[in-house]
Amino acid sequence: MIKPDLVCPAGTPAALRDAVDAGADCVYCGFQNATNARNFPGLNFTPDELDRGIAYAHARGAKVLVALNTFPPAGKFELWRQAVDGAVARGADALIVADIGVASYAAEAHPDTRLHLSVQASASSPEAIKYYCREFGVRRVVLPRILTIPEIKAIAQAIPCEIEAFIFGNHGLMLEGRCSLTNYVTGQSTNMDGVCSPAADVKFEPLPDGGMASRLGGHMLDCFGAGDKAGYPTLCKGRYVAPCRSEPYYAFEEPLSLNLAPMLADLIHAGVHAFKIEGRQRSRAYVQKVVAAFREAIDDVSDGRAPRVADLIGLTEGQKQTEGAYKSKRWR
């Protein structure tokens, strides 16, 4: 039986050290620019910080994966080229790429560096995955969060590379890497600028009843009552009015998080090589708690024990969690 790698997020150098200390096998992070999909204010690594982060991780037996998982628009490829070269020069253990051009450059310029295919590439069939393996020698694919366990198993048997699957964190609804909703209302592109609902365009307005309205680019996303739980201020987590509904409803998804703690053994049997925790935008407190909890759970499962998973509901979006698409096709 494979003992999967635990792959953990780090938005800052401190979070990277915390993730390593809490038992991460791999930590993923990005540079402070549009070359990664969490290009948020105050987040990410300078080249020097990456240097020190990699040294810290390697000294403790952990690996560092650098996310270069956005799509350079024509005329701006140079920034991505520098990021690829910079990450390799600093000893990154793998590059997580989404764009065909970036993958092609990395494969050509650094044939010995491992390439992982980001979830942003939205490769959700064996053939799509095999395309990237054949063309660029991709060694691992991060699967979209839309597949059931039997589907993952079928894919694992049909592809020549490893599988990484999300087990905890933000529950992405739209096919990742194929969503222009943010650009539609803000002029900033998720694919090209690495932002999803950029904070600069988010406004929270107090309401007279103690509630709160959230807006993105001036458009209302949701109104929360005083006691309602909230989610990220994104268009896909907003509440809308439709002709066939009498009340506003979550047209795409309620605010909730993915938590696959109960299904770790199933995922291992399906052939998953790495478990990924989402959340480079989250704090050290989140990283410490979630990584420690899943470290223990994975060790339990690998040793044939029933996994104990600490209660993580307090950290989840909308304070609700789901097994999402992994559990049942009825999610679709």
Next chain:
Amino acid sequence: MEQARAPEITLGPVLFHWPAAFMRDFYARIADEAPVSAVYVGEVVCSKRSPFLDPHIPEIVERLQRAGKKVVLSSLAEVVLPREREMMSALCRLQNCEIEINDAAGTYFRAGSPHRIGQYFNLYNERTLEVLVRGGATHVTLPCELPRGSVASMAARARELGVGVEVQVFGRAPLALSARCYHARAHGRVKDNCQFVCGDDTDGMNLKTIDGESLLTVNGVQTLSHPYLCLIAELPDLIASGVNAMRLSPHMLNMVEVASIFDETLHRRMAPDAALSRLRAIVGAPGLMNGFWHQQPGGIYVM
């Protein structure tokens, strides 16, 4: 290097679940009356709809070809399920017709044989274009969020490589795809028992914000803009950038008239201002948008 061609007008695939009989009549009228040179036919959004349209495709293709139109078979933007993979595989085995690929499963199946790349494929830069052209791409439609400067860079490289470049210039902009069907969800169902409720909304289902602003349009697993993307005022700019095909995305509007307005404007028989007013009138309340091209919020109209 290929000779610079006069820009052409194309009709993209129908994104909505229109009744098959209506679809046949629609394409018959396009064949007879619309000044478009190429027509993309085939289900792009949802594989569950394909059994309705597929039996009629040979007849539609024949009808369009008889009228002198180039026909391209378009394909699914999302390939996940076994039946979807089968559909892609079968389409990619067709050697005697042009096909448009919207997902990397297609580039896997079709490697080495000629094909077009559709607007759902993440094609953002020159290097990606080079890779795709090496794999057999002969013509590409760019993602609609790509701004003017990047389109120009792409078109310049495409000309060197001898491939056509197409941009959507009319119709609601595709913004997102999901594995989940939002039409079914709105009606308290799931995708597997959707009962094809998306067919009730022939231009998609309107979503308003809580404070009453029409913002998005749901089309099954797809999310579209509420306003209609319209680059008629930007046509000179598009041509100067080297774009050589202008895509109209079909709606329950008089598409023959829409195509004629673009054709007249392209041939300088109609002033862009007049064309814009006419398109505004045709589209009505949802209005127009061109923000992506100008690197502004996509949903706004930049004068």
Next chain:
Amino acid sequence: MAPLSGALQRLLARLARKIATDNPSVFDRIGPHVATRFIIDPVNLPIVLYLEPRREAPVLRAYLRSNAPQSDAQIAASLWQLMRMIDGEEDGDAMFFSRDLKVSGNTEAVVALRNALDDLDRPLAEQAAAQFGAVGRGALALARHIAARKPFRGAQP
């Protein structure tokens, strides 16, 4: 708009300067928001903190809530929650999801400040306490003890 006078203000000013000197990288993360005026509002106390995280001359002052100055960005939560967040014991997003944390004004500035503080090697409260020796550490312990008593008595406006 006059701030409260006396020992508390001098203590806060000294604290801000000390933290700025010891953690220069924090300003790189705050980036363009070093000139932003923040109000940090412990909702169960009668005072609010006013912060301008300027690299060379950081400003940290206390005001009565009724007398708070103009600001660009506001962060409000109970004292207990704020201290836990600043200490890196609680996740800001989770506090936002549970509605224990309220953000208004310039959201980007708040996110940048939160991320910058989160990267500090030692929790801010400990740095503050260390600055004031044994007395400071005692005060911190007391403050945490008080903050943990929920609700804090007699402080709601």
